[in-house]
Amino acid sequence: MKLQKWIAPLALAIILAAAPVGRSQEPRRIEIGINRFSYSPSEITLKKGEPVVLVLTSHDVTHGLTISEFGLRKDVVGGQTAELAFTPMRTGTFEGRCSYFCGPGHTSMILKINVVD
Numbered sequence: 001m002k003l004q005k006w007i008a009p010l011a012l013a014i015i016l017a018a019a020p021v022g023r024s025q026e027p028r029r030i031e032i033g034i035n036r037f038s039y040s041p042s043e044i045t046l047k048k049g050e051p052v053v054l055v056l057t058s059h060d061v062t063h064g065l066t067i068s069e070f071g072l073r074k075d076v077v078g079g080q081t082a083e084l085a086f087t088p089m090r091t092g093t094f095e096g097r098c099s100y101f102c103g104p105g106h107t108s109m110i111l112k113i114n115v116v117d
Protein backbone atom coordinates (compact mmCIF):
# COMPACT_ATOMS: atom_id res chain seq x y z
CA MET A 1 0.00 0.00 0.00
CA LYS A 2 2.74 2.37 0.91
CA LEU A 3 4.73 1.03 -1.98
CA GLN A 4 1.84 1.51 -4.40
CA LYS A 5 1.82 5.18 -3.58
CA TRP A 6 5.32 5.44 -4.95
CA ILE A 7 4.99 3.36 -8.07
CA ALA A 8 3.31 5.95 -10.28
CA PRO A 9 5.63 8.84 -9.48
CA LEU A 10 8.62 6.54 -9.70
CA ALA A 11 7.55 5.25 -13.12
CA LEU A 12 6.98 8.78 -14.30
CA ALA A 13 10.41 9.83 -13.09
CA ILE A 14 12.02 6.96 -14.95
CA ILE A 15 10.16 7.83 -18.15
CA LEU A 16 11.16 11.50 -17.91
CA ALA A 17 14.77 10.62 -17.23
CA ALA A 18 14.89 8.34 -20.25
CA ALA A 19 13.25 10.80 -22.61
CA PRO A 20 15.61 12.62 -24.92
CA VAL A 21 16.42 16.04 -23.58
CA GLY A 22 15.07 18.98 -25.53
CA ARG A 23 18.61 19.87 -26.29
CA SER A 24 18.70 20.76 -29.89
CA GLN A 25 20.21 19.51 -32.99
CA GLU A 26 21.45 21.98 -35.49
CA PRO A 27 21.26 25.71 -34.83
CA ARG A 28 18.47 27.53 -36.62
CA ARG A 29 19.75 29.31 -39.71
CA ILE A 30 18.36 32.70 -40.63
CA GLU A 31 19.21 34.23 -43.98
CA ILE A 32 19.68 37.97 -43.98
CA GLY A 33 20.38 39.95 -47.12
CA ILE A 34 22.25 43.24 -46.86
CA ASN A 35 22.12 46.15 -49.28
CA ARG A 36 22.98 49.82 -49.01
CA PHE A 37 21.34 50.70 -46.57
CA SER A 38 19.17 48.04 -45.03
CA TYR A 39 18.83 44.48 -43.82
CA SER A 40 16.26 42.15 -45.27
CA PRO A 41 14.39 41.11 -43.23
CA SER A 42 14.85 44.16 -41.03
CA GLU A 43 13.50 42.39 -37.95
CA ILE A 44 13.99 38.88 -36.58
CA THR A 45 12.70 37.08 -33.53
CA LEU A 46 14.91 34.61 -31.68
CA LYS A 47 14.29 32.33 -28.74
CA LYS A 48 16.33 32.77 -25.60
CA GLY A 49 18.76 29.87 -25.31
CA GLU A 50 18.24 28.65 -28.87
CA PRO A 51 21.42 28.61 -30.95
CA VAL A 52 21.18 30.44 -34.25
CA VAL A 53 23.36 31.14 -37.22
CA LEU A 54 22.75 34.40 -39.01
CA VAL A 55 23.71 33.85 -42.63
CA LEU A 56 24.63 37.32 -43.85
CA THR A 57 24.89 38.02 -47.56
CA SER A 58 25.98 41.39 -48.88
CA HIS A 59 24.56 42.18 -52.29
CA ASP A 60 26.71 45.22 -52.96
CA VAL A 61 29.60 46.58 -50.92
CA THR A 62 31.20 45.46 -47.68
CA HIS A 63 28.82 45.66 -44.75
CA GLY A 64 28.60 43.83 -41.49
CA LEU A 65 26.62 43.33 -38.35
CA THR A 66 27.44 44.42 -34.84
CA ILE A 67 25.24 43.47 -31.91
CA SER A 68 26.97 45.31 -29.12
CA GLU A 69 24.78 43.97 -26.29
CA PHE A 70 26.00 40.47 -27.17
CA GLY A 71 29.56 41.51 -27.97
CA LEU A 72 29.25 40.30 -31.56
CA ARG A 73 30.60 41.62 -34.82
CA LYS A 74 30.85 40.14 -38.30
CA ASP A 75 31.90 41.90 -41.47
CA VAL A 76 30.72 40.72 -44.88
CA VAL A 77 32.65 41.47 -48.04
CA GLY A 78 30.53 42.69 -50.96
CA GLY A 79 29.00 39.80 -52.90
CA GLN A 80 29.90 37.28 -50.23
CA THR A 81 28.30 35.48 -47.33
CA ALA A 82 29.47 35.27 -43.74
CA GLU A 83 27.99 33.44 -40.78
CA LEU A 84 27.49 34.74 -37.29
CA ALA A 85 26.68 32.02 -34.77
CA PHE A 86 25.49 32.75 -31.26
CA THR A 87 22.96 31.86 -28.61
CA PRO A 88 21.00 34.78 -27.16
CA MET A 89 20.79 34.39 -23.39
CA ARG A 90 18.75 37.51 -22.58
CA THR A 91 15.26 38.46 -23.60
CA GLY A 92 14.51 41.89 -24.95
CA THR A 93 14.77 43.97 -28.07
CA PHE A 94 18.22 44.68 -29.40
CA GLU A 95 19.68 46.51 -32.34
CA GLY A 96 22.11 45.09 -34.84
CA ARG A 97 23.97 47.80 -36.72
CA CYS A 98 26.23 47.84 -39.70
CA SER A 99 29.81 47.26 -38.59
CA TYR A 100 31.57 48.58 -41.65
CA PHE A 101 31.28 52.08 -43.03
CA CYS A 102 29.45 51.70 -46.33
CA GLY A 103 28.23 55.17 -47.26
CA PRO A 104 25.88 57.96 -46.25
CA GLY A 105 23.10 55.65 -44.98
CA HIS A 106 25.45 53.50 -42.92
CA THR A 107 24.31 54.72 -39.52
CA SER A 108 20.64 54.20 -40.37
CA MET A 109 21.08 50.47 -41.01
CA ILE A 110 19.33 48.63 -38.22
CA LEU A 111 18.41 44.99 -37.74
CA LYS A 112 15.83 44.73 -34.97
CA ILE A 113 16.37 41.60 -32.90
CA ASN A 114 13.65 40.41 -30.56
CA VAL A 115 14.62 37.71 -28.09
CA VAL A 116 11.68 35.98 -26.45
CA ASP A 117 11.30 33.23 -23.83
Ligand SMILES: [Cu+2]
Pocket residue numbers: 062063064098099100101102103106107109
Ligand atom coordinates in the same frame (compact mmCIF):
# COMPACT_ATOMS: atom_id res chain seq x y z
CU1 LIG B 1 27.65 50.18 -43.21
